Amino acid sequence: MSDTSTMSAARLGRLAPGRWATWPAVLYLIITTQIPLLATLYFSLHSWNLLYPQRAMGFVGFRNYASIFSDPVFKTAIxxxxxxxxxxxxxxxxxxxxxxxxxxxxxxGRGLAYSMLFAPFLIMETVNPIIWKNLILNPIYGLLNYALGTFGLSPIDMITTAPKIAIIIMIVWQWSPFMMLILLAGLQSVNQETVEAARIDGANPWNVFVHITLPHLIPYLAVGMLIEAILILPVFGPIYVGTYGGPGNQTSNLMFSVYRTLTEQYEIGRAAAGGIITAVMTTVAALGLLAYVRPYMERN
Incomplete structure (x- = not known):
């Protein structure tokens, strides 16, 4: 009798509205994420060039992946x-x-400071490099060279002479407010009674920061870096607008190389293989950081 009751309860649990009401969302996620992933994986194992539509799609196995790892352009991109x-x-x-x-x-003025410091993160990814390329780093009328000229220094064209540094500056400028917001939430959750007790015991501000504040911020640091790694790894806007992967291929990353392979060479197979490699790198980075974060999250 008890077994029958247990089976009936389990059956009712599977038929409960809370269960079947989630099926549309699960189906939507499968359609929008897993099916495109499987299609990309399928294309990555085939040779298909849109410039030659008369050629049938042919199975080549892992040849597209091998060509990517042997291609100097893709090595630079990685x-x-x-x-x-x-x-x-x-x-x-x-x-x-x-x-x-x-x-x-x-x-x-904390609200005003929030607004001003967080503003770069709200700017579109393609507008960010336009601001830096035209208003700040422009070799003729940019603010950087205006400031250098004020001190009698020679102008520089950072986009041409140091393109990687320029791309990094654009990314850092946009994403620093995001990390600030996460760490600010951590700072505001520090136990002030513990801080006051440490100060009464003679701890200076540096000791309070190293022994109380910083250990408390470790989970926030880890989570912030995890999210940033996932979102920054396939960065596209600063490279496309800022340097277009140049000079040559000096600033081309995997995402941009996939874009050029698809739009300039029309190599569907190689572009799909590059997309899979990017997804694998993102997943590995996320899992690695998640494994580091989990002990701190469980502890807190």
């Missing part, structure tokens, strides 16, 4: 992808932490 992910993640963490510490100490 290295640049790592550079444009790791370096901005580190710099935005440092800058975001500094801004969060400053804003957290404000007593007046």
């Amino acid at each position: 290295i640049n992808t790592l550079i444009f992910t790791i370096v901005p993640a580190i710099l935005t963490t440092a800058i975001g932490l500094g801004l969060a510490l400053l804003v957290n100490r404000l007593r007046y």
